[in-house]
Amino acid sequence: MPIQANGVPRKLADPFDFGGGHMDPDRAVDPGLVYDLDAREYNKFLNCTQGLSDGCKSYNLNLNLPSITVPDLKGHVILRRTVTNVGPTEATYHLVVEAPAGIDVSVEPSVISFTQGNSRSATFMVTFTTRQRVQGGYTFGSLTWSDGSTRSVRIPVAVRTVIQDFVADTS
Template sequence: MDLVYAGRCDAESVALSNVTGKIVLCNAPAEAKSAPPTVALWEAFKHTSGNGAKGLIFAQHTTNLLEGLAGIEHVMPCVLVDFEIAQRIISYGNSAGSPVVKFSPTITVIGDGVLSPRVASFSSRGPSPSFPGILKPDIAAPGVAILAAQGGSYVFKSGTSMAVPHVSAVTALLKSVHPDWTPAMIKSAIVTTASVTDRFGMPIQAYAVPRKLADPFDFGGGHMNPNRAVDPGLVYHLDAKEYNKFFNCTIGLVDGCESYQLNLNLPSIAVPDLKNQVTVWRTVTNVGPMDAT
């Protein structure tokens, strides 16, 4: 089918682009900050389908929101791409005399065709405004387009509700291998063995506006690696009483919250507003196969 570029795909640009019977590319990176992808997608769909378009290629800053296509797939073909891919399509359209598009049925892509992991655009980011001395988030886990059970069937879902079961399962597995480990030790093993590179050995990217390399405020220790977490070598143990002490200082029952934040025995160190020399303390426990001090 013929391809036509209709800019932001609002009512005016669609009317001027003669989209009837064609595949329409909607690409408006300048609007990304003011128009959430899910809202912009439905606006583009409404205007293009209402004017007789046969298909939609919608560009946004992330392709993590596939659930937004629910309800569209039975009306006309629709593909989500990021702005980088959209620009390649535009370049093709400008160079080709009569640009055309071919839609194929959805297929499952595995192996080298999958660019993962990446931090989703909706994933919570740090730091914590209330307690910047404690790094957040702690860890990243799969949470985009996860096949989940629902109402006797299966659906694709995204979000923290999908990432948490992955971490919970790894936690249970580690507890079965190391029944003497405390919750803090298990958390430490997961955080300190996480990966900051993707499956190709490149730094993990974070979907955002603009897209960027992920940092600890995006993924904490990184993307969890269950196999490595079994043998972390060293762990950061933390007694529950220390958590209670920190909790009491956060609600004003005791003083010295700043010191508690800096010296809580977590597997991460965050020093906000660093202006002068600061000393922080951590204690590690050897859980490796070799005796060492």
């Protein structure tokens, strides 16, 4: 049977309901890549959520979290994330994209290489483009950076397409 979410009305569970899975402690101590944030970024995010700052829409999408949520995709949006290499000095990571249903996802670059003496951080740009003009619920996917051997870093993606801002989503 499909997993049901708790609540009223009952619905099929989605990634917002059932979380990210189990943690493997051995792999967690050597992740390879991390998405770093410092206290200043969290403070700005807090000010944005409380309406105390201007220019927050772009900032909220680009907050360097290890997940991506686009709550109101009308056509296309470009956002960025930065990863920091905490693994071996020499490493190359290839990207695997699992696009949310009805959404085209492109990432530049799709290969990140780290070499000794160069920066330990790399920024990538993610473009989401809707293939359909619908007022919809969230669809889900992921971005996974893999070094081809032991390190694989996956972040979840949630995208909701909208036509008009004032239409309530009841799903």
